[in-house]
Amino acid sequence: MTSTAPIGMFDSGFGGLTVAAQLRHDMPHEHVLFYGDSAHAPYGLKTPDQIRERCFSIADHFVAQGVKALVVACNTATSACVEDMRQRYDIPVIGMEPALKVACDRGLGVRQHVIVAATPLTLHEHKFAALMDRFKQDHDITPLPCPNLVTTVESGRILDEHEAQSAVHSYFGGFDWSSVNSVVLGCTHFVFFRKYFLQMCPQDVAIIDGNEGTIRHLHVVLEALGDLAPEQAKGGIDIANSDTSARMSERSEQLFHLL
Ligand code: DGL
Numbered sequence: 001m002t003s004t005a006p007i008g009m010f011d012s013g014f015g016g017l018t019v020a021a022q023l024r025h026d027m028p029h030e031h032v033l034f035y036g037d038s039a040h041a042p043y044g045l046k047t048p049d050q051i052r053e054r055c056f057s058i059a060d061h062f063v064a065q066g067v068k069a070l071v072v073a074c075n076t077a078t079s080a081c082v083e084d085m086r087q088r089y090d091i092p093v094i095g096m097e098p099a100l101k102v103a104c105d106r107g108l109g110v111r112q113h114v115i116v117a118a119t120p121l122t123l124h125e126h127k128f129a130a131l132m133d134r135f136k137q138d139h140d141i142t143p144l145p146c147p148n149l150v151t152t153v154e155s156g157r158i159l160d161e162h163e164a165q166s167a168v169h170s171y172f173g174g175f176d177w178s179s180v181n182s183v184v185l186g187c188t189h190f191v192f193f194r195k196y197f198l199q200m201c202p203q204d205v206a207i208i209d210g211n212e213g214t215i216r217h218l219h220v221v222l223e224a225l226g227d228l229a230p231e232q233a234k235g236g237i238d239i240a241n242s243d244t245s246a247r248m249s250e251r252s253e254q255l256f257h258l259l
Helices: 017-026 048-064 075-088 100-105 120-124 126-135 147-154 161-172 188-200 211-225 246-258
Strands: 007-011 031-036 069-072 113-118 140-145 182-185 206-209 236-241
Touching: 007 017, 007 048, 017 031, 017 188, 017 211, 017 236, 017 246, 031 048, 048 069, 048 075, 069 075, 069 211, 075 120, 075 126, 100 113, 100 126, 100 182, 100 206, 113 120, 120 126, 120 140, 126 140, 147 161, 147 188, 161 188, 182 188, 188 206, 236 246
Parallel strands: 007 031, 007 069, 031 236, 113 140, 113 182, 182 206
Antiparallel strands: none
């Protein structure tokens, strides 16, 4: 069995476009409805209750449109309320978390030093504490909140090479990279900075995000339910934003095409 219903995906703003691009690449037959909540970004400096309210409002709307699954393309929203969303909706809800396991497994048993860059909320919530507990005995983990990277994307300053570079340097410029094995991009907005991380870090430092793993998980879940789109389906993406100004929709398109 297959399903031609769309997949609803959202983020606090433009960061989730990096996950949408991965979905378009890995599951080209699927139709994605993407919603960026830029009018209410950043989520990383809000309370979990405020974020839950936004997520319910967005997801209720998607469910009313008949989506077959919800992808929370936001580590922060996942930390705040993915379990509440799973109780509220009877379709699969796929969340995201910093890809710390991927970074630690990369050491093949050798102790790793991993920097986890994320929003303040993600790093303070119990979901991340539980993740740390699984790995902190055997690895050195440095959590690093980087809220200004989110605003650099939302404001469009990411499109200016110099601004993007100096935003990354303001957090990472002082690191002694000789002891670092990997940087986990634990916020979907940060994936837009990948090329600046690659420029700044020594070649043996891996830059890791959770986008591919998230889409693989979505694929497994839909396949198990018999809900993958049929192979003859063309697939596509509709991008919407809570900031409905022409400037923001132009920025969405520009950022999506950067990926
Ligand atoms: N893109 C989001 C994430 O993955 C959060 C950005 C924000 O603070 O709004 O965590």
